Amino acid sequence: MKYSGARILVESLIQNNVDTIFGYPGGAVLDIYEELSKCKDRIKHILVSHEQHAAHAADGYARSTGRIGVCLATSGPGATNLVTGIATAFVDSVPVVAITGNVGLPLLGKDSFQEVDITGITMPIVKHNWIVEDVRDLADIVNEAFIVAQAGRPGPVLIDIPKDVIGAELDSLSAEPQPNPQGEGSPLDLRGLARSKDENERAKRETYKEEELEKAVELIKNSKRPVLYVGGGAVRSGANAEVKKLAELLSAPVALSLMGMGAFSSEHPLCLGLTGMHGTTASNKAVKKCDLLIALGARFSDRVTGNDERFAKNAKIIHIDIDPAEINKNINTDAFIIGDLKEVLGRLVKELPANASANAYAKWSSEIAAFKTKAPDRKQSAAGKKLLPRFIIQETAKTLGENSIVVTDVGQHQIWTAQYYPFKTGQKFLSSGGMGTMGFGLGAAAGAKIANPKVPVVLFTGDGSFKMNNTEMATLVKYKLPVLVIVFNNRALGMLRQWQKLSYKSNYFETDLSGSGPDFVKLAAAYNVPAFSAANEKSFIIALEQAKQLLTSGKPVLIETVINNML
Numbered sequence: 099m100k101y102s103g104a105r106i107l108v109e110s111l112i113q114n115n116v117d118t119i120f121g122y123p124g125g126a127v128l129d130i131y132e133e134l135s136k137c138k139d140r141i142k143h144i145l146v147s148h149e150q151h152a153a154h155a156a157d158g159y160a161r162s163t164g165r166i167g168v169c170l171a172t173s174g175p176g177a178t179n180l181v182t183g184i185a186t187a188f189v190d191s192v193p194v195v196a197i198t199g200n201v202g203l204p205l206l207g208k209d210s211f212q213e214v215d216i217t218g219i220t221m222p223i224v225k226h227n228w229i230v231e232d233v234r235d236l237a238d239i240v241n242e243a244f245i246v247a248q249a250g251r252p253g254p255v256l257i258d259i260p261k262d263v264i265g266a267e268l269d270s271l272s273a274e275p276q277p278n279p280q281g282e283g284s285p286l287d288l289r290g291l292a293r294s295k296d297e298n299e300r301a302k303r304e305t306y307k308e309e310e311l312e313k314a315v316e317l318i319k320n321s322k323r324p325v326l327y328v329g330g331g332a333v334r335s336g337a338n339a340e341v342k343k344l345a346e347l348l349s350a351p352v353a354l355s356l357m358g359m360g361a362f363s364s365e366h367p368l369c370l371g372l373t374g375m376h377g378t379t380a381s382n383k384a385v386k387k388c389d390l391l392i393a394l395g396a397r398f399s400d401r402v403t404g405n406d407e408r409f410a411k412n413a414k415i416i417h418i419d420i421d422p423a424e425i426n427k428n429i430n431t432d433a434f435i436i437g438d439l440k441e442v443l444g445r446l447v448k449e450l451p452a453n454a455s456a457n458a459y460a461k462w463s464s465e466i467a468a469f470k471t472k473a474p475d476r477k478q479s480a481a482g483k484k485l486l487p488r489f490i491i492q493e494t495a496k497t498l499g500e501n502s503i504v505v506t507d508v509g510q511h512q513i514w515t516a517q518y519y520p521f522k523t524g525q526k527f528l529s530s531g532g533m534g535t536m537g538f539g540l541g542a543a544a545g546a547k548i549a550n551p552k553v554p555v556v557l558f559t560g561d562g563s564f565k566m567n568n569t570e571m572a573t574l575v576k577y578k579l580p581v582l583v584i585v586f587n588n589r590a591l592g593m594l595r596q597w598q599k600l601s602y603k604s605n606y607f608e609t610d611l612s613g614s615g616p617d618f619v620k621l622a623a624a625y626n627v628p629a630f631s632a633a634n635e636k637s638f639i640i641a642l643e644q645a646k647q648l649l650t651s652g653k654p655v656l657i658e659t660v661i662n663n664m665l
Contacts, residue, residue, distance in 0.1 A: 100267040103233045103259065104129040107197070108137050110240035116168050118548055120144045120155040124172020126199030126212065129264045144548060144577060147569040149176050151541030153183020155573075156194045158545030161528045162503055164336070166193045166247050167545065173200045174212030177258070178219065182535060184254045185223040189532030190357060191334060193252035195243050196220075202262035203231060220256050227256040233266040251421040252334060306437040313433040314392075314416045315449050321390035321414070323462045324350040327373065327402075330357030330531065331395015331419060331439050338362070338523045340443035341394060347450060349459045351466045353381035355396050356516055359527040364520050370470070374402035376513040380469040385410050387465070393417045395439045398428035399532065418442050483635045485661050487514040487586065490638060494556060494584060495520050497642050502554040503528065503546050507539035507563030510592035515558045537566030540583070544570055547579045554649070556582040561611060562591045564618070571625040574654035582645055583627075583656040585618055588663040595663070612663070622656040629656040 101109075107130060111119065121143060123131050134143050146152045149171040156167030167187075171180050177198040187194045200206070201213045217227045226246050228239045236259070243255045318324065326348075332341050338361055345352050345368050352362045353373035362369055370381035385391060391413045396402070398417075403409040406429060414432040417425055418439060425434045435442050491514060495502070503526040504519055506512040512529055521527060528546060530538040543557040559567075564585050574581055586592075589612035598606050622629035628648050630641035638659060645655040 100269050102129065102133070103230075103236055103264045103266050103268075104133040106233065106236050106268060107240065107259070107264070108133045108141065110237050111168065112137065112140055114166075114241065114244045116141060116166070118142045118144060118159060119168045119170055120146055120152040120159070120545065121170030122146055122149050122152055122172070122176060124174075124176045124199065124212075126173035126176075126201065126261045127170060127264070129261075130170065130197075130199070143170075144544070144573065146541065146544075147572050149179035150183050150537065151544075151567060151570050151573075153180045153194065153196060154186065154535075154538050154541030154567075155545030155548075156196075157183060157187045157190075157192050157538075158505065158528055158542030159549045160187070160192050160194055160252075160545075161190075161542070162526050162546040163549045164334075165549075166195055166244060168195045168197070170197045171199075172212070173198065173216075173261075174214050176212075177214055177216040181219060181223070182533075182537075183541075184220055184256065186530050186533045186535045186538060187254040188223045188225075190530065191252050191330060192254065193247040194254040195247055196224075196254060196256045198256065198258045199264060200229070200258050200260045203260045204262075206260065216258050217256065223254070224256050225253040227258065229258045230260070230263050233263050233268050236263065251331075251419075306435045306442055310433065310435045311442075311445065311449065314418075314435055314446065317390060317414050317416055317433055318348065318392070318450060321348075322459065323388045323465075324348050324390040324392060324459070325370075325384050325388040325413075326350050326352045327355070327385065327391055327393045327396050328352055328358040328361050329355040329394065329396025332358055332361035333395075333527075335395065335420070335439040337395070337440040337443055340440055340447065342366070342523065343447050344392075344443055347447060347452075349463055350392070351380075351384050353377070353385055355399065355402055355531070356512075356529065357531040358396065359516050359519075359529075360521045360523070360525045363523040365522070370466070372513075372516045374399070375404065376401070376516070378517070380466065383469045384466055386412075388413045391415045393419070393429075393431075394443070395419055397424050400428075403429060418446075485632065485634060485638055485659050487511070487661065488518045489635055490584065490586070490659050490661075491515055491518040491558065492520065493639065493642060494558075494582070497646055498554040498556055498582070500525070502556055503543075503550060505529070505539050505543040505546060505555065505557045507557070507559040507567070508534045508536045509560040509563055510588075510596065511558045511560045511563075511586040513593075514586075536563040539563060540567040540570040540574075543581045543583075544573050544577075544579055547581050548577065554582070555580075556584065558584050558586065560592060561585060561587045561589065561618070565616075568621060571622060571627050571654065571656075575626050578652050579654055580649040580652050581654045582649060583654065585656065585658045586661055587618065587658050588661050590663040592663070618656065618658040627654050627656055629658065631658040631660065633660040 152169040156169040160167035371378040373381035417431040417434040505528040547555045591609040595609045619629040632638035
């Protein structure tokens with residue numbers, strides 16, 4: 099019996115525990131789609147409206163589960179449409195396997211129809227990529243891709259498969275059919291194909307040295323004003339409990355990066371909230387005045403540090419991260435530990451005395467309390483009261499409950515969500531942090547909902563971002579995905595308008611979206627998505643209650659919230 103490259107690919111995916119793939123068909127990958135149609139009881143394909151959103155959906159699937167997301171596109175423009183989504187996953191350390199078709203091997207390099215050097219294009223934005231030149235290598239490459247995507251600091255990889263390799267056949271002499279204890283129903287055993295020593299080494303995580311740990315312990319013991327700066331690495335490693343233990347042991351306040359939201363409960367008394375350019379007064383003042391900054395799975399983004407020379411200038415800095423390339427890249431450290439954050443923190447806490455904070459931090463605690471500034475409480479409001487982002491976000495949180503997955507696009511609404519949503523420990527926050535990709539949200543929300551069908555999923559988006567991805571409402575409807583979409587409609591590219599006000603003498607050139615449409619309620623209706631518009635608190639509460647009922651019945655819902663464009 100012979101097996102085509104397309105069949106080997108699909109069986110390889112199944113044996114790597116892939117249950118869902120997001121994609122859009124095209125000529126170069128039709129053989130793959132033929133095989134997917136034969137295996138739809140073992141692997142589900144989700145048809146998106148645009149290849150970029152296939153990458154974002156795979157990203158959302160991965161972020162919300164910790165598993166590897168998979169996306170598929172055809173050659174040429176199909177492949178290039180994945181690029182923004184791949185870059186988004188790369189900067190935010192999300193494990194995604196992107197698969198592209200290409201023209202046949204004899205046509206490569208000849209400017210053939212829909213030919214593009216996708217491995218060359220994506221080289222800077224993937225952990226590794228491959229072009230498969232021999233069908234006999236395909237299974238090994240797929241297996242290696244899954245190892246590389248997840249090993250160490252996670253990230254995307256890409257496999258490019260020419261059309262003739264997809265169609266080529268491998269006879270049973272090269273890969274004898276074997277019983278498959280993991281991939282139920284699979285007649286082809288691909289797991290046993292040999293991996294080299296180098297490939298196995300790639301799967302190992304960096305391990306820290308004892309002297310690194312000892313140096314960090316000494317710095318902590320000598321500190322009187324420590325602050326924990328927690329990033330996305332804490333979320334990726336599942337180190338929430340360990341972060342909490344360290345914070346409480348040291349009585350150290352916790353400042354969160356955008357990607358670190360959900361790693362530490364916003365309701366914990368030590369939580370200072372978001373830090374950096376869009377952060378809280380308390381977090382930024384604490385970082386400025388601390389004598390020890392312990393960075394946990396964070397990369398010292400410029401949005402956090404601002405001017406490097408002025409950032410935490412009074413502090414010693416400890417950096418704990420799984421990626422050695424991040425150490426001393428942006429900010430010089432006084433001590434560092436390279437390794438998985440969950441493992442390192444577990445050991446670090448054991449090395450510190452039980453009374454590590456003693457009374458040394460008492461004064462610091464009182465200073466932190468003074469730094470904290472609470473926004474004024476707002477009553478549940480009289481009818482007709484204008485809508486503000488805080489009210490919209492907090493009322494949505496109350497309605498959906500503590501276990502919801504929160505997704506955003508990029509802009510003011512993204513920062514409002516990070517500032518105002520009451521994130522509990524371990525709650526999923528999906529947002530494009532490093533790339534700031536407008537259009538990320540709806541695809542990511544669809545991917546998250548498919549991966550977590552019993553968990554409420556809400557997307558907070560802006561009118562500018564939603565114009566870039568609203569076609570994915572078709573995906574929500576096709577697959578009956580009850581996602582709540584809340585559009586902040588301020589008739590502007592709000593964050594850019596804010597910068598124009600601050601830095602460009604209020605010259606709002608090309609950021610005013612008023613008068614350009616669309617009517618979001620009518621647009622949603624065209625996709626058969628129930629929709630509401632709210633311009634005050636009373637109408638929003640009514641819309642939210644109606645949305646809750648519709649979500650329960652399995653329908654996606656959109657609520658347009660009309661807010662002041664000068665916020």
